[in-house]
Amino acid sequence: MKRYDSYKDSGVKWIGEIPSHWGVQPFGRHFQYGKGLPITKADLLPEGIAVISYGQIHSKHNSGTTMSDNLVRFVSPEYLKSNPQSLLCKNDFVFADTSEDIEGSGNCAFNDFSDNIFAGYHTVIARPVDLLYPRYYAYLFQSRAWKNQVQSLVDGVKVYSINKSILKKSLLLFPTLEEQKSIVSYLDSKISEIDDLLVKVGREIELLKEYKQAEIARVVLRGLNPDAPIKSSGISWIGDIPAHWSIRKIKFTFEERSEKNHPDEPVLCATQSQGVIPQSMYDNRVVVVNKGFENLKFVEVGDFVISLRSFQGGIEYAYYQGIISAAYTILRPNDFIDSGYARLLLKSHNFIQLLKTCVTGIREGQNINYDLLKNKYIPIPPKEEQKEIVKYIEYKTTEIDRLVVELTYQVEYLKEYKQKLIADVVTGKINVQNN
Secondary structure: OOOOOOOOOOOOOOOOOEEEOOEEEEHHHHEEEEEEEEEHHHHOOOOOEEEHHHHOOOOOOOOOOOOOHHEEEOOOOOHHHHHHHHOOOOOEEEEOEEEEHHHOOOOOOOOOOEEEEEEEEOOOEEEEEOOOOOHHHHOOOOOHHHHHHHOOOOOOOOEEEEOHOOOOOOEEEEEOHHHHHHHHHHHHHHHHHHHHHHHHHHHHHHHHHHHHHHHHHHHHHHOOOOOOOEEEEEOOOOOOEEEEEEEEEEHOOOEEEEEOOOOOOEEEEEEOOOEEHHHOOOOOOEEEEEEOHHHEEEEEEOEEOOOHHHHHHEEEEEEOOEEEEEOEEEEEOOOOOOOOHHHHOOOHHHHHHOOOOOOOOOOOOOEEEEEHHOOOEEEEEHHHHHHHHHHHHHHHHHHHHHHHHHHHHHHHHHHHHHHHHHHHOOOOOOOOOOO
């Protein structure tokens, strides 16, 4: 890619050199400021006047350069009378005034809507005063070079706040008007190509994951021999099974355990992504206060823990020995069921649908009721066939997982390339005139 003929120091650590003829001026000279509606999530409606709040600004669907329909929620038209100052004008910027991580500080949305739309809760409105082509700045504000300016001024530990004073201290770049238009045109085209490719690769990843789950569900319920004689299981969620398989109630397939008084064992937690693991290995888990450990239930490798969350499969396999909340139900497979086969079966799509019929509680998908679940039937192949199924699935899923990892690397590379391209173009590291 070609560069400009000459460069100068921008005076901004995060931006570095810029083309010699570009200007640098404070953000505060070119914007007026406002606040979003003083509302909460409870004030949102299924329809009404569009509103964008800080949650949507932080959404992965927010490009920062256009206001897509999936970013908006709705509030009562009454706010047009009581809070007209929170209405956005076309070409306004809406910044989230808080972020749970430093990387989100400086996130904003650009309003290119023609219809009425409000800035919502936890937002700062920045209205251009004399910027002739605001869409260039929509791209500038997406660059790491500009966001790093803002993030260097932010204070916080768990919540990071942005206000108009911080925004005012940041610096803007001023290419010529024609250059701004060329930059936007170039980036619109290139970013669209990258986003289309990201969607395509993302869909390939989803299809592989769906295939993996479908293959697991097929094999754990039908076995490895497609020509084997079949019979009806008599159970709707199971359907037909190989004729030599049996079905048994869960309470006769697993032993319920409640052993306690192992205070020296490591504290475990049940995670949907990693199974039952030591709490110290799971960053998102709140650390248990160091008391009363003798009352926690003992778990051995190969046990299953019912962790109350059925919507994604709330029976987790124990990869480690330790102790866990006494509120959980601990199950140990009997001798005629292989723990590896049970692990696959209990995470299969069909079984998760069964779990959803065995819940109690206010929220859907919470509080798996073992008294209901234990009387449900599951298929039981011969023990050696169970092991063959596990061996096949491990081989099959290893290949699928390898492909998913490769595609995930592609996604990360494309995202990094997209960010670098935006930064290089909006700061003049690349000259896109006449491209």
